[in-house]
Amino acid sequence: MEGTDMEESHGPPPRISSSKKLGRMDSLERDAGKVTGMENHGRKILTRAVILRLAFQTIGVVYGDIGTSPLYVFSSTFPGGISRDHLKTNVLGVLSLIIYTLTLSPLIKYVFVVLRANDNGEGGAFALYSLICRNANVDVMGKRHPEDKNLSAYKLDLPNQGRIRRGIWIKNFLEGHKAVHVVLLMITFFGTCMVIGDGTLTPSISVLSAVQGIQVQVPNLSQSVIVVVSIVILICLFSVQRFGTDKVGFMFAPVLTIWFAMIAMIGLYNLIHHDHGVLAAFNPKYIFDYFKTNKREGFISLGGVVLCITGTEAMFADLGHFSVPSIQIAFTTYVYPSLLLAYIGQAAYLMEHPEDVGRAFYKSVPKPLYWPMFVVAVLAAIIASQAMISAVFQIIKQAEALGCFPRIKVVHTSKNFVGQVYIPEMNWFLMCACVLITAAFRDTTTIGNAYGICVVMDMAVTTTFTTIIMVLIWKTQLFLALLYLLVYWSVEFTYFSAVVYKFKDGGWLPLLFAALFLTVMVIWFSGNSKRYKYELDNKISMDWITGLGSNLGVSRVRGVGLVYTELAQGIPSIFSHYITNLPAMHSVIMFVTIKNLPVSNVLSEERFLFRRVGSKEFRMYRCIARYGYKDCHRGDTQFEEDLFKSLAEFISIEDDGKQMEARHLGEADTDSCSVAIYPVSLQLSPPQAPEESAIAIPGSGVVEELGFLEESRKAGVVYLLGDNDVRAREDSSFINKFVVDYGYAFLRKNFRESTLILNIPHTRLLKVGMVYFI
Incomplete structure (x- = not known):
């Protein structure tokens, strides 16, 4: 903050009459105003x-992963086979674990909480x-300001005051x-x-487990052929991601619908x-x-049982692609009953054929249905990967x-559902990683x-954050929140x-990936x-700007x-670096800040x-x-058009004292060079020529300023962007020098430039170089 021209505001300002003076302000810390009729944010x-x-x-996007788990759960739980000495205890014990794991985690925890x-x-x-950041003053970067709290997306329904005290x-x-x-923040990164x-x-284990099923009918087929076929399928899967979740979902949903119906019917057949x-x-x-009989081996076998809930996190991570009711309806009425029947059916088969546990899924399929089931299984396994791929894009x-x-x-792939995205860089990284994992x-x-x-670790992160939200936002009774935390932890x-x-048998791999991305983040x-x-x-x-005079100490050119x-x-x-080193600048200057807030979206x-x-x-001006x-x-034509429309409305509203008083914004100090800010609505009339403008101009000064703005815009709009070379100070620690001079510099050079993200036209881009010693 500058000590001479602004005062920091802590919270929304009181409503005051226009005759009362406001303190100097340069931080835009004023209420943005409420937009009526937007109850649904x-x-x-x-x-x-x-x-x-x-x-x-x-069904085609979210539940493919959890839906194909019956392919490998029993074989992963009993890698050494099932002893006939305790056959009933082992099979029923594991089946009971699967039933209650599916019920506690995906159904109760995710679907209903x-x-x-x-x-x-x-x-x-x-x-x-x-959510936690918005409802508690948790802001590591320090970029939040009080005016942001009045956005519609920030608001939540508050309970009565008595319940508020429970979470204070x-x-x-x-x-x-x-x-x-x-x-x-670190927990968020880790999750x-x-x-x-x-x-x-997910793609590796799903595809490989499905393709391996052919060895039931063709036992002489080598594992190398299985691996090559799986890799080809994986490459094809990632190649279609660019078409978007909407199209991919409609392509995949019929296959998964058939898959769930078939595993349910086969499970019922085996049960009977x-x-x-x-x-x-x-x-x-x-x-x-089960645990009493198997002791340590039974405890270790939980590493196989937990695979029955793989893909559960996708139900929440993929939520932005769909909606809460759609995910709840699909799981409770179709997915959950089908999975229960599938596992119960396999358990019934293993009670009579425990020697087939290594290929329990395919062995339990009636022979006339084997090849149709194999084809559907391979397709379902391919589709199963979609759940976590979409979740990775989203997060x-x-x-x-x-x-x-x-x-x-980030490519937005659907006009109807704005949350559906495709990220090329992550898509090809995931493809390469899956191919290497499958081959290795x-x-x-x-x-x-x-x-x-x-x-498991991803679920633990979700449990922790959900408990905080229960107490902080939902105002749940402390006893119930702690009970939830205790049960799921x-x-x-x-x-x-x-x-x-x-860990040493492959568990190190996800931690290696986690460490890599955690380091990057x-x-x-x-x-x-x-x-x-x-x-x-x-x-x-x-004061430095004011001391330059009306021309800011340089020649002003149109634009x-x-x-x-x-x-x-x-x-x-x-x-200051720019105007010190260049002899001229544009007749209109606007400081534009693209501000990303911890909300899902901001209304136009x-x-x-x-x-x-x-x-x-x-x-x-500042915007x-x-x-x-x-x-x-994006910094495209539409953004530029909206920007200038809004600026024109701001100039008009600023001059209208009656509108200022109605909005409770007040007046600036007579000795201040700044004025209060204005929230500007984009609900404006279509673009018109200046002489046909639909905006009411209350004074000649406003007419002159709008005319000057229009003429400057016609002369050309130039985007000035800092091209900063960031370096560590000489007195910095070794860690800081390594992070800044090598790690951060490497990421800045090898990932996309801000000009590409903002989609700024290169013909109108001017970069200003400067060295930052941090």
Whole structure:
């Protein structure tokens, strides 16, 4: 903050009459105003037909992973076979574990609890983190300002005051400990990395386990052929991702619908024709009998049982592609019953044929149905990978939008569902990783050992954040929130303890991927934070700008200069560097800040905030364009058109004292060069010539200024962007020098430039170089 031209505001300002003076302000910390008629925060109210359509698509995108788990769960749980001495105890014990794991985790936890913790229809670790950030003052970067709190997406329905007191202690705890802010962010990073690790393993184990089934009928087929076929299928799978979730979902959903119907019918067939006594597994006593009989080996076998819930996290991470009702309907009415019948049927078959546990799924299929089932299984396994691939796209987009991941290309693939995205860089990385894993491990047992760690640790992160949201936002009774935490931490850490035993047998792989991406995210976030702090500490005071005079000390040429900066307050140092070294600048200057907020989306009516910088003669303005992590923002023609329309409305509203008083914005100090900011609505009339403008102009000064703005725009619009070379200071520690000079510099050079992300036309781009020592 500048000590001479602004005062920091802490919270929304009181409503005052226009005759009362406001303190000097340069930080845009004023209320953005409320937009009426937006009770749903910009979310579409989906019709029943759309919900059912999305429910059908979820079968093809969300549930493929968990749906193909019956291919390998029993074989992974009993890699050494089933002893006939305790056949009933072993089979019923594992079946009971599967039944209650499916019920506790996907059904109760995710469908009925976690899905409710969405951020305006968005799921994933960053969605949970953003909810916590908005409802407690948790902001590591320090880029939040009080005016953001009045966005529609920030608001939640508040319970009565008595229930608010129940969660006030956790809010104070989170806000009062900066170390907790960092811990929460690191947990979010870790959860994100686990999803990425899951996304690299899911396609490999699903496709490989399905293709291996051909060895039941063709036992002489070598494993090398199986691996090559699996790799070809994986390459084809990732090649179709560019068509988008909407199209891929409709291609895949019919196959998965058939798959779930077939495994349910085959399960029912096995239950009737083999041993219907396995229904006794609904009695949880068989779980205790299983552990009592098998002791340590039974505990380690949990690493195989946990594979029955692989892909569960995709139900939440893929939420932005669909909706809560669609995911709930599909799982409770179709997916969950089909999975139960499939596992019960396999258990009934194994009671009579325990020697077939290595190929339990295909061996339990009636012979006339083998080849049709094999074809559908291979197709279903291919599709199963889609769940985690889409989840990785979604969660990486959230991380990138919030400045926690290097700049990447995000392609929005659907006009109807804005949350559906495709990320080319991540798609090809996942493809290469899956191919290498399949070629290196060659069998599902080793991949399964690695798989469990990703699943369990990701679920533990979700459990932790959901509990905080229960107390902080939902105002749930503390007893119920702690009971939820205790139950699911107990389940998840029990499974985690089991899969840790298999660390050396492949469990190290997901942790390697997690460490790689965690390093990237920490380095990028750390570098960005230091660079932002440098810009904040070295911004230019308004007194320096005022001392330059009406022409700012240089020749003014016709045109508009859009100076992009991350600062929401103050004049960036790059601007002083520019006007010091160049003899001329544009007649109109606008400082544009693209501000990413911890919300899923920002309504177009609340997109822009404007204010004037200095006196009117300067023709300098500041604009903040606010976006959520689900929004798509580009520096294209439409953005430019909206920007100038909004600026024209701002100039008109600024001059109208009656509108200012009605909006409770007040007047600026007579000795101040700045004025209060205005929220600007984009609900304007279509573009018209200046003489036909639909905006009412209250005074000649406004007419002159709008005319000058239009003439300057016709003369040309130039985008001024800082091309900063970031280096560590000489007195920095070795770690800081390594992170900044090597790690952060490598990521800046090898990922996409901001000009590509903002889609700035190169013919109108002017880069200004400067060295930052951070």
